[in-house]
Amino acid sequence: MSTPVQLTTRKDWVSDQEVRWCPGCGDYSILAAVQMLMPELNVNREDTVFVSGIGCAARFPYYMNTYGVHTIHGRAPAIATGLAVSRPDLHVVVISGDGDALSIGGNHLIHALRRNVNITILLFNNRIYGLTKGQYSPTSERGKVTKSTPAGSLEAPFDPVSVALGAEATFVARTHDMDRAHMQETIRRAWAHEGAALVEIYQNCNVFNDGAFTDITSRTSRDDMLIDLHHGEPIRFGAQKQFGVFRHLDGSVYTDTITLDNEASMVVHDESAPDPSGAFALSRLTRSDHEPTPVGVFRNVQRPEYGDLLNGQIVDSQERDGLGDLAALFRGNGSWTVSA
Amino acid sequence: MTQPPSPLSSVVLRFAGDSGDGMQLTGERFTTESAVFGNDLATLPDFPAEIRAPAGTLGGVSAFQVQISDHDITSAGDTPDVLIAMNPAGLRANVAQLERGATIIVNVDAFDERALAKAGYLENPLADGSLSAFSVFEVPMTSLTTAASEEVGVKPRDAERSKNFFALGLVCWLYSRPIENITAWIDKRFAKNDLVRQANYRAFRAGYDFGETSEAFAVRYEIAPAPFAPGEYANITGNTALAWGLVAIAQRSNLPLFLGSYPITPASDILHELSKHKRFGVRTFQAEDEIAAAASAIGAAYAGSLAVTTTSGPGLDLKSEAIGLAVALELPMIIVDVQRGGPSTGLPTKVEQTDLLHALYGRHGESPVPVLAPATPGDCFDTAIEAARIAVKYRTPVIVLSDAYLANGTEPWPIPDPLSIDPIDPDFASGPNATDAEGNPAFWPYLRNPETLARPWAVPGVAGLEHRIGGLEKADKTGAVAYDGKNHEVMTHLRADKVAGVVADIPDVVVDDPSGAARLLVVTWGGTYGPVAAGVRRARARSVNVAHVHLRHLNPLPANLGEILSSYSTVISPELNLGQLASVLRSRYLVDVKTVSKVQGAPFRAAEIDAAIEEYR
Ligand code: SF4
Numbered sequence: 001m002s003t004p005v006q007l008t009t010r011k012d013w014v015s016d017q018e019v020r021w022c023p024g025c026g027d028y029s030i031l032a033a034v035q036m037l038m039p040e041l042n043v044n045r046e047d048t049v050f051v052s053g054i055g056c057a058a059r060f061p062y063y064m065n066t067y068g069v070h071t072i073h074g075r076a077p078a079i080a081t082g083l084a085v086s087r088p089d090l091h092v093v094v095i096s097g098d099g100d101a102l103s104i105g106g107n108h109l110i111h112a113l114r115r116n117v118n119i120t121i122l123l124f125n126n127r128i129y130g131l132t133k134g135q136y137s138p139t140s141e142r143g144k145v146t147k148s149t150p151a152g153s154l155e156a157p158f159d160p161v162s163v164a165l166g167a168e169a170t171f172v173a174r175t176h177d178m179d180r181a182h183m184q185e186t187i188r189r190a191w192a193h194e195g196a197a198l199v200e201i202y203q204n205c206n207v208f209n210d211g212a213f214t215d216i217t218s219r220t221s222r223d224d225m226l227i228d229l230h231h232g233e234p235i236r237f238g239a240q241k242q243f244g245v246f247r248h249l250d251g252s253v254y255t256d257t258i259t260l261d262n263e264a265s266m267v268v269h270d271e272s273a274p275d276p277s278g279a280f281a282l283s284r285l286t287r288s289d290h291e292p293t294p295v296g297v298f299r300n301v302q303r304p305e306y307g308d309l310l311n312g313q314i315v316d317s318q319e320r321d322g323l324g325d326l327a328a329l330f331r332g333n334g335s336w337t338v339s340a
Numbered sequence: 341m342t343q344p345p346s347p348l349s350s351v352v353l354r355f356a357g358d359s360g361d362g363m364q365l366t367g368e369r370f371t372t373e374s375a376v377f378g379n380d381l382a383t384l385p386d387f388p389a390e391i392r393a394p395a396g397t398l399g400g401v402s403a404f405q406v407q408i409s410d411h412d413i414t415s416a417g418d419t420p421d422v423l424i425a426m427n428p429a430g431l432r433a434n435v436a437q438l439e440r441g442a443t444i445i446v447n448v449d450a451f452d453e454r455a456l457a458k459a460g461y462l463e464n465p466l467a468d469g470s471l472s473a474f475s476v477f478e479v480p481m482t483s484l485t486t487a488a489s490e491e492v493g494v495k496p497r498d499a500e501r502s503k504n505f506f507a508l509g510l511v512c513w514l515y516s517r518p519i520e521n522i523t524a525w526i527d528k529r530f531a532k533n534d535l536v537r538q539a540n541y542r543a544f545r546a547g548y549d550f551g552e553t554s555e556a557f558a559v560r561y562e563i564a565p566a567p568f569a570p571g572e573y574a575n576i577t578g579n580t581a582l583a584w585g586l587v588a589i590a591q592r593s594n595l596p597l598f599l600g601s602y603p604i605t606p607a608s609d610i611l612h613e614l615s616k617h618k619r620f621g622v623r624t625f626q627a628e629d630e631i632a633a634a635a636s637a638i639g640a641a642y643a644g645s646l647a648v649t650t651t652s653g654p655g656l657d658l659k660s661e662a663i664g665l666a667v668a669l670e671l672p673m674i675i676v677d678v679q680r681g682g683p684s685t686g687l688p689t690k691v692e693q694t695d696l697l698h699a700l701y702g703r704h705g706e707s708p709v710p711v712l713a714p715a716t717p718g719d720c721f722d723t724a725i726e727a728a729r730i731a732v733k734y735r736t737p738v739i740v741l742s743d744a745y746l747a748n749g750t751e752p753w754p755i756p757d758p759l760s761i762d763p764i765d766p767d768f769a770s771g772p773n774a775t776d777a778e779g780n781p782a783f784w785p786y787l788r789n790p791e792t793l794a795r796p797w798a799v800p801g802v803a804g805l806e807h808r809i810g811g812l813e814k815a816d817k818t819g820a821v822a823y824d825g826k827n828h829e830v831m832t833h834l835r836a837d838k839v840a841g842v843v844a845d846i847p848d849v850v851v852d853d854p855s856g857a858a859r860l861l862v863v864t865w866g867g868t869y870g871p872v873a874a875g876v877r878r879a880r881a882r883s884v885n886v887a888h889v890h891l892r893h894l895n896p897l898p899a900n901l902g903e904i905l906s907s908y909s910t911v912i913s914p915e916l917n918l919g920q921l922a923s924v925l926r927s928r929y930l931v932d933v934k935t936v937s938k939v940q941g942a943p944f945r946a947a948e949i950d951a952a953i954e955e956y957r
Contacts, residue, residue, distance in 0.1 A: 017821070046801055061808055067807065068807075072811055075631060078631065082598060082600055086640045107632070111627075329584060331755065
């Protein structure tokens with residue numbers, strides 16, 4: 001609440017629970033990144049709540065020495081909404097996965113983003129159902145062979161960043177489990193955002209979908225395959241920054257080698273553009289995990305936060321009309337008196 | 341007409357017309373005037389599921405029934421003594437309910453060929469002798485209304501829309517209602533549109549004067565005030581009473597009230613009502629769906645609010661998983677189900693009591709939840725408060741089963757003194773309650789109060805109480821995730837025992853048996869209380885000895901119920917379902933409870949209950 005922020009170290013944020021993900025799971029590096037980042041966020045443990053749904057990622061709150069609730073499948077954004085609007089003094093983080101956030105909980109996700117509720121959503125995307133032992137997820141690529149799709153998945157996948165931008169989320173970013181510094185920087189910015197922030201984290205499930213992101217996130221391929229977005233700068237990538245992102249006349253974007261001729265027309269990243277179309281185009285740049293993929297902050301704009309608005313109506317009403325009076329309420333619709 | 345009005349002890353009126361004819365407004369106004377006049381009363385609105393079904397058809401008929409009396413009554417009456425039919429469909433939809441000798445007042449202007457055909461009449465019932473068992477008054481309401489309001493410059497097409505005020509005026513004259521309040525109300529309600537205000541006022545006066553001058557009606561009646569205990573009263577619907585009960589207990593207990601809800605008939609009015617009360621700090625959240633509505637309430641409960649979600653049957657289906665989570669998290673929460681006809685979309689605007697077993701058992705796993713049901717519209721206020729007390733004291737979700745009849749029906753409600761409502765002490769956890777293996781202070785979220793078995797309510801923001809909870813089974817006391825079977829058994833029993841232990845706060849039920857000699861017991865729960873009590877009185881008026889016991893608490897059941905049930909030779913349970921309470925009582929007490937069932941989307945009639953009593957006595 002209003003208590004001064006205590007200085008903490010990583011250890012203070014680690015709970016006494018034994019971590020139970022499969023050895024080698026990308027979730028470990030995300031957990032470590034968050035636990036190391038927390039002491040830098042100027043927040044007390046008791047003012048921090050991690051809320052999760054169901055799935056491997058959803059075990060996350062048990063490992064954080066904060067307040068935490070492990071809830072039901074897909075509903076974490078809705079539960080977090082009730083919590084965040086009731087307690088604007090808290091930092092509420094939703095931990096979710098691709099199945100949790102985009103399949104069973106898709107409705108809650110888009111509405112929390114649309115309302116701009118003050119929550120930070122970390123969406124661990126491993127493109128598979130892990131906890132139920134390996135069925136395709138709403139982010140699995142078409143044709144994916146899994147236990148439930150022996151002949152290949154028939155479905156077009158969701159891109160979580162595109163979905164969030166479509167819901168006009170005010171903060172949308174992507175990072176990955178192989179780069180702690182990038183994760184921390186991205187989550188730090190999401191944390192600082194007022195309103196709903198969604199961070200998609202590419203996460204390796206080494207048991208059921210190993211190497212899903214290796215082509216783009218491995219140390220050797222990263223330079224050429226990850227397009228790190230920086231606000232206000234031309235979007236370029238590659239070991240020698242020899243590639244750039246350019247815009248077609250129809251607004252869609254593509255990558256190309258930078259030349260003297262095209263250099264001036266490179267897209268300059270504007271995360272604060274009021275219209276989400278530019279960010280959306282960037283989210284559609286690639287449709288696979290084998291081509292250059294943008295990471296970093298796609299969109300970061302200000303819009304009134306839902307809890308502020310909701311609580312503001314209460315304050316306005318109390319200032320205008322005074323605090324509620326039960327006796328007056330009970331008589332409000334008309335009353336009569338029976339005398340003795 | 342100078343004759344003094346004839347005294348009458350009670351009358352049942354039914355206003356029926358098109359859903360666009362303003363029948364609910366007319367009925368409500370007549371009711372309010374009668375309430376202020378001092379009559380006891382009960383109302384039964386009856387409207388179609390469609391907002392505007394095709395005009396003039398049977399499906400589009402909207403009706404409002406009210407019984408007013410000079411003595412204490414418990415229902416809106418079985419059959420109307422007077423039917424006010426604004427069009428042929430209104431007549432046709434209701435005439436079968438009338439008994440011989442009933443009065444029918446029709447708007448004769450509306451009985452043209454087209455309207456008759458729309459209502460499915462081949463012949464004009466006003467002319468073919470089919471209404472000969474009734475006293476029929478043909479009043480040209482539309483033309484008299486138009487004539488009256490045209491004087492103030494209203495166009496004829498608009499003028500006609502005031503005809504419900506004509507009907508109201510006529511009925512007010514017929515039952516000798518004072519008219520000052522109504523005219524004042526018209527002034528206030530239509531203050532923004534002077535033309536409409538004048539048109540309605542003129543129509544009302546024209547109706548009243550028509551009664552006075554036309555000599556069509558040989559007598560007018562007077563129903564004296566009923567003997568009410570001294571005090572202040574308001575006429576209140578069940579939905580309003582429920583909303584006010586929640587506001588009151590939250591305010592008195594200094595807990596912020598949170599409502600997560602999704603619009604659904606017939607529960608939406610609770611959302612509407614609570615949305616108005618921002619001055620009381622009430623947070624209302626219209627969620628994206630029923631699931632999110634319940635889930636947001638869980639989040640608010642975790643945050644330290646008095647958290648509520650409101651719905652009707654289909655929404656209760658969707659909330660089941662979230663209610664199960666609240667059972668596992670052991671957080672206080674109130675789920676209000678305003679029951680309507682089911683299954684599926686069923687009869688969205690009509691009453692039924694078919695969600696009892698769902699409320700008791702409709703979740704996977706052993707998932708006990710206290711269940712309460714209000715008896716009357718006014719009782720919704722007290723039931724909401726009691727639900728909050730149980731929820732907070734025992735850290736449990738509580739289901740309140742209201743219904744469409746209570747939700748929209750009204751009765752005079754003695755306004756309580758707010759200070760008479762005892763605050764709830766939320767008893768939030770404030771510090772560590774245990775010691776860990778190293779001897780350091782620790783907080784165990786599932787260390788229970790030995791008396792109530794309630795766990796601590798530890799809201800975020802308190803240093804030293806950081807803890808993790810969830811839907812996974814937890815170790816007894818520490819609350820850590822635990823998959824051990826023995827522990828699961830312990831926890832399952834603890835949750836069951838905790839809810840069973842709520843019985844300590846439930847008063848014994850009191851049998852109503854003035855004779856003391858009854859061998860037949862009628863047992864009721866929820867909104868059937870009033871209509872069944874009226875039936876029981878009717879039987880007693882025939883000198884039949886019959887006892888009545890009414891249950892507000894469905895889980896746990898009152899401690900003395902088993903003894904009561906087994907002390908009568910016959911027990912009958914009238915229910916607006918196929919025998920849900922009977923099945924609970926049979927399995928719990930091994931008593932051969934007989935079901936008296938009705939599922940017609942309407943409350944019991946006193947006559948039906950009287951007949952059942954006759955059958956089983
Ligand atoms: S199944 Fe996959 S995602 Fe789940 S813990 Fe194991 S490696 Fe991680």
